[in-house]
Amino acid sequence: MAAEEVREFERQRPRLFAIAYRLLGSASEAEDAVQDTYLRWSAADHGAVRTPGAWLTKVLTNLCLTRLTSARARRETYVGPWLPEPVDTTGSALGPLDTAELRESVSLALLLLLERLTPPERAVFVLREAFGYGHAEIAEVLDLTESNCQQLYHRARQHVASERPRFHPSTEERVRITQLFLDAARGxxxxxxxxxxxxxxxxxxxxxxxxxxxxxxxxxxxRVAQYLGRLSREAAGVGFVLTELNGQPGVVATVDGVVLLAVALDIAEGGIATIRIVANPDKLGFLTAQLV
Known part of the structure; x- marks a missing residue:
């Protein structure tokens, strides 16, 4: 593969990873999907590719759809609750997050809602909502008719809208409450x-x-306060830091540079409504690499 094609792929890589992560809810699987896309790009007839970005998006999205189907089967035997893999978004790991809507598009809460959609519904929703693709472009990516994509998008939006939170605190308020939570838990x-x-x-x-x-x-x-109190008593020697996880303030616990757990909070009018703790070490490798 010529150096020009390699440079083109590397230019597209951040966007491809951002798409794959939203589709899969897993940074490690998203990296694998991007690498598989690279292998197909390296074997492609580049002279026949008119628009590299569109070609790569189509290949990546369809690879992710295949992975989503097998992932659902694996999660049926998953031990305990399944949560998405957290990502530190203080940088640009998931692309620009300069609006409330874009930050929500990578939140653990929304990624969990997307788990309820069919793979095609999820693909249409992500490409439309997070990346602004038109229905005609999405139809080309998924090899569907434009009207079919519109129907899938309508159904996906209905499913998601029925569960989306009605209260949207400011970023400053989220940071304030998360810091208070961290101080209280640590103490x-x-x-x-x-x-x-x-x-x-x-x-x-x-x-x-x-x-x-x-x-x-x-x-x-x-019960939750008692549970968190037990966790804090067991956390001798653990370092805690407030950072941005999936577009929202979150807490990360580390020992010797290795992430032990990540905590994401959903904040409603009455206080913290949902706490999601990711402690599966298989889901913390990407976050550890980001924070080291």
Missing amino acids: GDLERLRSLLADDVVSWADGGGKIHAARKPIRGAE
């Missing part, structure tokens, strides 16, 4: 923790059967 202050939680808060933990983690959601402010 083992259960009273302060309880005051930050909504009465009907739910805590989810993804250990994947690899480490000890709650295998069922914990519900209610008192």
Whole structure:
């Protein structure tokens, strides 16, 4: 493959990764999908490719659709709750996130909602909502009719809209509450923790059967505060830092430069409504590499 084609792929790589991550909810699988796309690009007849960006997007998206189908089967036997793989977005790992809508497009909450869609619905939704593709362009990517893509998009939006939060705190308010949460958890202050939680808060933990983690959601402010208090007491020698995870303030715990867990918070009018803890070490390698 000529150097020009290699440079073209490297120019496209960040966008391809951003698409793949939103489609798969996994940074490691997104990297694999991008690498598989590169292998197909290296074997392509480049003289017949009129628009490299469109060609690469089509190949990548269809590779991701295949992966989504097999991933669903694997998740049926997953131990405990499954959560997406967290990504630090203080840089540009997932592309520009300069609007509230773009930040939401990579949030763990929305990625979980996208798990409820069929693979084609998810592809149409991601390409349309996060990357501004027109229906005609999406139809070309997915080898569907334009009207079919419009129907898929309409259904996807309906599914997602019914579950999207109605309350949207400012970034400053999210940072403030997340910092208070971190201070209270780090200090083992259960009273302060309880005051930050909504009465009907739910805590989810993804250990994947690899480490000890709650295998069922914990519900209610008192129970969640007690659970977080136990975690903080077990965290001797662990360093905690507030950073941006998936477009929103989050907390990362590390020991000797290795990420042990990542915590994402959903904040509603009554306080913290949902806590998602990713502790499966298989899902923290990409985040560790980002933060080292």
